[in-house]
Amino acid sequence: MDTTRRQALTLALASAAFPAASASAAPRPTGVEGQRRADLGDGRFLNPVLAGDRPDPNVLKDGRDYYATFSSFQYYPGVPIWHSRDLVNWTPVTAALKTNIGNVWALDIAKHNGRYFIYIPVLVDGDRPLRTYVIHADSMKGPWSEPIDMRIDNMIDPGHAVGEDGKRYLFFNGGNRVRISDDGLSATGKIEHVYGGWPIPQDWIIEGFALEGPKVLRKDGWFYLFSGQGGTAGPPTSHMVVVARSRSIDGPWENCPHNPIVRTARRDEPWWSRGHATAIEGPDGKWWLVYHGYENGFRTLGRQMLLEPIEWTADGWPRALGGDLSRPMPKPRGGSGGAHGLALSGFSPDMFGTKLAFQAPRGNDYLDRVKLAGGVLTLKGQGSGPADASPLVFVAGDRSYEVTVEAEIEGDTAAGLVLFYNEKLFCGLGLGPERLHAYRIGQEERWPPGAPIDARRLHLKLVNDENVVTFFHSRDGRQWTKERSFEVAGYNHNVADGFLSLRPGIYAAGSGSARFANLTYRARGPSA
Template sequence: MPPSNTGFPIVILPGDYPDPSIVRVGDDYYMTHSSFDYMPGLLVWHSRNLTVWEPIGHAVHQHVGCIMAPEIIWHDGQFYIYFPAARTNWVVTAESPSGPWSEPINLHVGLIDPGHAVDSKGSRYLFLSDGYRIRLAADGLSTIGELEKVYEGWRYPNEWRTEGFYLESPKITYQNGYYYMTSAQGGTAGPATSHMIISARSESIDGPWENSPYNPIVRTENRMERWWSKGHGTLVDTPEGEWHVIYHAYENNFATLGRQTLMEPVQWEDDGWFRTSEQLGVSDLPSTGEIALSDRFESDRLKPHWHFYGRSTVTGYNVGKGKLELQGLSAEIVEPLLCIPYHHAYEAIVSLQLDANTEGRLSLFYKPGFQCGVGFNGTHVFSFRDQYRSENTEVLENVIMLRIVNDSHDVDLYYGSDGSNWKKLDHGFEMSGFHNNVLGKFLSLRIALDAVGSGRASFSHFIYNGLDGNVRQEEGK
């Protein structure tokens, strides 16, 4: 285990849930994250207490590009999610955060990391990366005029180790007569000390913007801390008047899990600026956020934690009555079905039955070209790394169980027939380098199911167990 911090932050969503955007509507909180090239995209979460979250549905069901750093808001009785993809920005709308959501609308404006704002006259704006903003139409579905530069950012000390200046993620909060702009700087990866959260304020939404004397509000100060590259923050208040900042970070030694969603409280000072508990010495709290991944495939819809990589639409499968059928693809097409693990050590188990001329596989997947696991072709079990295969072991059963154990980056492969008498393959893997600082694209290592060939692979009784401390933390359901 990496060294533990004293005090906050706490984990509210473990696993790869980066670039969190959150909104409170009454007693309810809604949150979404970057979904990149996974489909369906923009999974929306609901909570009543900021620490226990439930997924309630996706907002995007057709691929429009790599979705990063969205902004979910509620305005005049309507939910909006603004997001960048394919070198432009888009918006979807819904009356309920669980959907249905509209088809994506192209706003025809570049830059990234949109942040919605409304001024005292009701005019609407999108603030964007690099200190720019643009006016929105009254309905929020198109832009007016041109981009304008309104903010230069905060000049941190030059000797700090960062990934770059990268002024991003402007989120606007109106409080006590000021507009507060909460932004990210330093880059979201790279050195452990790279990312940070900064604050600026203005009495007018048009500026000028004054930087906080407490900047950076949040930052990893050295590589011995538990959380690296802390940044991309959004402020949220509770009905009781308490304030928190929600952001993401990589866990020291476990960047393979991606950027996890963290939270710590905020205190407003007498000078009108805010600071976090990290500076105020508030004591530690336990993590409570989890999501059940085990699945018996009884429903005729995939549970919301499942998603495909690289598909333009979510097709090529059937689910229900205790099984998931995936249509086989050619070996050159890599579009597996994925879910997000969230323990340092875990196992994934699935039962498998095949059509003729088809292979079914259970693996760990980062991106095409970086996939390792175990497969079955109807007669032989094999290990594989991308297109390379080894250990073709003959098996007499036509229904088989596959198992992967990831023990803090050391990966073992198993097969069996009854779920208790496992046979281990010789070929294992070490996967600590499967993360953004090595492979790019800001992704994470995920559990994958896929089929190769002309027929279908039928998966059943998928089990995910956390093995941290050699204790199973989630039993098969």
């Protein structure tokens, strides 16, 4: 990716440093949190349109507005909602799900009779391991209702549809479907199998058949069913987008003669495992596909949101026009660009979910761990280390970046800066009452050697240079001491499972608390 597109940016999460440390600390720039910007400013864009971990994107067109949301898995507040007017420039709106109901997988946004709905599949422990919930609101900005258990079990990837008779349905993975109530809040029918998918050639290298992600579009007298197949990760050539259509919501479904309409065909392409698509009409009436994919060589960033133009053939089938997405393309016309990301000048409560999220929080009182005052975030300790501390993390969308933070611990606490995939796979550098704590591959290292030091208050920094990360510490934020460097390309789903991404963040463990200020994020060029 051309480094000129890597906009230097700052997560200026604290407007004031700790009083005793600020006098000698280097000044912190302010800026926009937005990761790589897709809009090239000349009427063209270059994918990704939303960089970083944006898995299973689902887009709703609502008049002139577009809303997107993504699988939020173990991150809470969950179900982030973003807004756009042109499908290229996106701004976060809110996090719709505050109540911790489990591991949130691919979901669906719908608008029906003036009301908004989000259908949420959740992986939980117990005798009903997969459940379907729904939340609803009068506005995409919320407030959103508490989650309602629809009593639809063992299904994932709901896709809302309305039949020719006005009745409402949810389509699910495996070509299944369930009739739901007119108010959209409960099931009224049984699970029924309605579609068998597209026959994948036996010699294709894929993760599995994996018929999932159904999205139903009604257009020109047809119901079009867009689905993902091949597996969402695994080999680069696994995922794909297939289409079927029917004159009736009840089928029969006819497969598109040029399926798959999107697929990574070779491992040297810039985007891998492309799939899970929503077809959406652009502001000028032309049509687009929004889907996700891994960046070649950077699975650590997660599945990023991609945009590709499509056309409708004379016989009524969609055909994708973007190729391997390696080149800039004309932007959708007729929409307004607007901001990308969110300008920040200090901590605010609405950052939780739009920017910061807890990784695998315990229970529903997780927000009580945080106190915001005077530009400083105080985080109450939990667990014994990063693994069970439910760190506060954020999405990184650049191949290379730098993160810095000031940290101070109070009481029996360890706290610091981490790159976190899950509780078994992370690295980081933390403060302790008598020494530094270093972590690699999810374990604390018996290191650094030497005499104990006063490590209750330090500046911390990590530099991720294309999956090689180096940690530093400093007394004043000017003179930095380098600690350790790690190669982290393997900190990804194909190694650790879970469909997550490697995210920078902060943690506090133990019975005390930690104070953080001046958390900054800056994109870097390779080997800068």
